[in-house]
Every structure is written in structure tokens, then in C-alpha cells.
Amino acid sequence: xxxxxxxxLVNLRPSVLxxxxxxxxxxxxxxxxxxxxxxxxxxxxxxxxxxxxEQEARKKVELLSDRLLANPVIEDWNFEIQSIK
Amino acid sequence: xxxxxxxxLVNLRPSVLxxxxxxxxxxxxxxxxxxxxxxxxxxxxxxxxxxxxEQEARKKVELLSDRLLANPVIEDWNFEIQSIK
Numbered sequence: 001x002x003x004x005x006x007x008x009l010v011n012l013r014p015s016v017l018x019x020x021x022x023x024x025x026x027x028x029x030x031x032x033x034x035x036x037x038x039x040x041x042x043x044x045x046x047x048x049x050x051x052x053x054e055q056e057a058r059k060k061v062e063l064l065s066d067r068l069l070a071n072p073v074i075e076d077w078n079f080e081i082q083s084i085k
Numbered sequence: 086x087x088x089x090x091x092x093x094l095v096n097l098r099p100s101v102l103x104x105x106x107x108x109x110x111x112x113x114x115x116x117x118x119x120x121x122x123x124x125x126x127x128x129x130x131x132x133x134x135x136x137x138x139e140q141e142a143r144k145k146v147e148l149l150s151d152r153l154l155a156n157p158v159i160e161d162w163n164f165e166i167q168s169i170k
């Protein structure tokens with residue numbers, strides 16, 4: 001069966017506070033890097049999955065993203081997928 | 086000064102174990118999503134930074150990535166950057 005490589009990006013919804021991101025922004029300032037107006041920390045999940053075709057692979061990754069990788073109450077997700085030669 | 090949007094991806098080096106990723110892979114299996122041969126969890130940092138030009142923006146993001154966002158002992162990083170109109 002063909003293999004597909006996917007990258008799922010999970011980010012906090014814009015309305016949700018990101019204390020870790022704010023801490024990193026302050027630390028950047030102390031490091032001498034000025035001018036950062038936004039910094040938010042999300043997750044990037046790299047996975048390889050077997051499926052008969054791209055449509056099935058997308059379905060699997062959507063289920064995973066919505067049920068396992070992200071918390072849809074506070075997080076948004078999106079993904080890119082491509083077949084591996 | 087122009088603003089640039091960057092996405093920094095921070096991933097564990099291939100030689101470093103990823104217990105959280107392994108746990109997610111097992112959970113996916115229990116959820117009924119079969120055929121995942123790899124699953125690794127990294128960080129995706131979205132930031133907006135002010136700089137006189139793209140070269141300076143890249144320098145700043147490189148410094149941030151190497152010194153603050155990633156731990157180069159166990160993590161690799163790369164980033165994409167684009168100017169915001």
C-alpha cells in the first residue's frame with residue numbers, strides 16, 4: 001500500500017492566551033532580539049501513514065488531528081500531505 | 086519598518102527518542118487508525134518580527150531559533166519567512 005507523509009500543525013485559537021509564547025517573547029527581548037510583535041507556540045506533528053489512496057490518507061489524518069492531536073476546544077489544526085515515492 | 090512573518094519548525098533529532106510521539110502512535114491505533122509507521126511531535130512557532138530587510142529578519146530568526154526556541158543538543162530547526170504586505 002502506498003505511504004503518505006503528513007505534517008499536522010496545531011495552534012492555539014487566536015482567542016486563547018499563550019503564556020509560553022509570551023515568555024519566549026520576553027526572553028527574546030532580553031537576548032537582544034527586538035521588534036517581535038507576535039510569538040505563538042504550537043505543535044508540528046510529522047507522520048507517515050499507509051493508505052490505499054490520498055483520499056483515504058486524508059480521512060485518517062483528519063480523524064487523528066481532530067480526536068487525538070488537537071484539542072478542538074482551544075486549538076485549530078491544518079495539515080499538508082504528500083505521497084512518498 | 087517592514088514586518089516579516091516566520092514559522093520556525095523545531096523537531097527532535099532523528100537519534101533522539103520521542104516518547105510522546107510513541108504514545109500518540111499507540112493511541113491512534115486504539116482509535117482505529119492503523120498503518121502509522123512514524124509519528125514525531127515537534128514545535129511550530131509562528132512569529133511576526135520587524136526588520137529593515139529580509140536578510141536582517143533572517144538573522145534575527147536564526148539567532149532566536151538557535152538560542153531560544155530549540156535546544157540544538159537534541160533538536161533541529163528550520164524556518165520559512167515572508168514579508169507581510
